[in-house]
Amino acid sequence: MNLDELNDALSSSDPDPHAVRALIERKRMQGHQRMQRMLAASGSLAVVVALVVGIGVLARGPSSSSSSSARAGGNAAAQASAPATGSGAGNASAVPGPTLGGAAAGPKGQPAAPGASSSSDSCAAISLKNTIADALRGGASVIVATGTLTGKPVTGNPATAGAAAFYRMTLSSVQTLRGPAVAPGSTAWIPGPAPGATASVTSALLAPDGRLFAIVWPKAATHDLVGPTLRLAPIVGTDVVFTPSGCWDVTALQPSQYQAKTQLRPVPSGKPVGGAGQPAENGLYAVPLTTVEQVVAQA
Numbered sequence: 001m002n003l004d005e006l007n008d009a010l011s012s013s014d015p016d017p018h019a020v021r022a023l024i025e026r027k028r029m030q031g032h033q034r035m036q037r038m039l040a041a042s043g044s045l046a047v048v049v050a051l052v053v054g055i056g057v058l059a060r061g062p063s064s065s066s067s068s069s070a071r072a073g074g075n076a077a078a079q080a081s082a083p084a085t086g087s088g089a090g091n092a093s094a095v096p097g098p099t100l101g102g103a104a105a106g107p108k109g110q111p112a113a114p115g116a117s118s119s120s121d122s123c124a125a126i127s128l129k130n131t132i133a134d135a136l137r138g139g140a141s142v143i144v145a146t147g148t149l150t151g152k153p154v155t156g157n158p159a160t161a162g163a164a165a166f167y168r169m170t171l172s173s174v175q176t177l178r179g180p181a182v183a184p185g186s187t188a189w190i191p192g193p194a195p196g197a198t199a200s201v202t203s204a205l206l207a208p209d210g211r212l213f214a215i216v217w218p219k220a221a222t223h224d225l226v227g228p229t230l231r232l233a234p235i236v237g238t239d240v241v242f243t244p245s246g247c248w249d250v251t252a253l254q255p256s257q258y259q260a261k262t263q264l265r266p267v268p269s270g271k272p273v274g275g276a277g278q279p280a281e282n283g284l285y286a287v288p289l290t291t292v293e294q295v296v297a298q299a
Helices: 001-013 017-060 064-081 128-137 288-297
Strands: 139-149 163-179 187-192 210-216 229-236 239-242 264-265 285-288
Touching: 064 163, 064 229, 128 139, 139 229, 139 288, 163 288, 239 264, 239 288
Parallel strands: 187 229
Antiparallel strands: 139 163, 139 210, 163 187, 210 229, 229 239, 239 285
């Protein structure tokens, strides 16, 4: 074999340059694609990890320092909105309100529900005029009458704490001042303490002769066990005596503290209260009946 033939034989085994470049390009593209898939996979994993961490934080709730800051902010807001107290605040009442068991027992207030007797600590200050106007709009009557307790009380379920008790009264000498007429001889009911409980100044009080001023609430309005129901104030002489049990607000009428000798008896029974020299804590205030009748006419 000569030299030319040897060169031809060796050159015949050389790779095709175009084929080599194509192979290199395919390898480069495959490597690039693998890198993109790896980056995409790692990005998805990062999102999942971030989501799991976020859920864990939410499940644990705010940190103690954040809670403390929130509580501090809430307390500051509550203190900012609280009414001022002390000698320079809240002296709008014309008559000082004595206390009874830590609650205001002055000549003001109204029970939350119509026709219900209530202690003074559940009263809201609504003037007598507005109280009567609201009662008339609710279908109640306003009367002056003589009442006599008769019959046995009606009570709610004794197993229920604070079960209601109602005491039957027969009305005579009835004068209807406003609202639907109430006939003499009608029966009405007085809310009071459960049988056997101790009655006090916070119970409905009656004058010895049974004279009374009252709002007569129909059963349809009160949804009580019985009806109609009386929210009453005893009449002594020419005065209406407003008591804590009725939650009456008579401040605007400039009442005088009740100091008549006549004592008032609780419903259904108990130690009489009132009389000359009675303590201010009893919260008994007198307003002339003529003044009360004028308020009723204007309501």
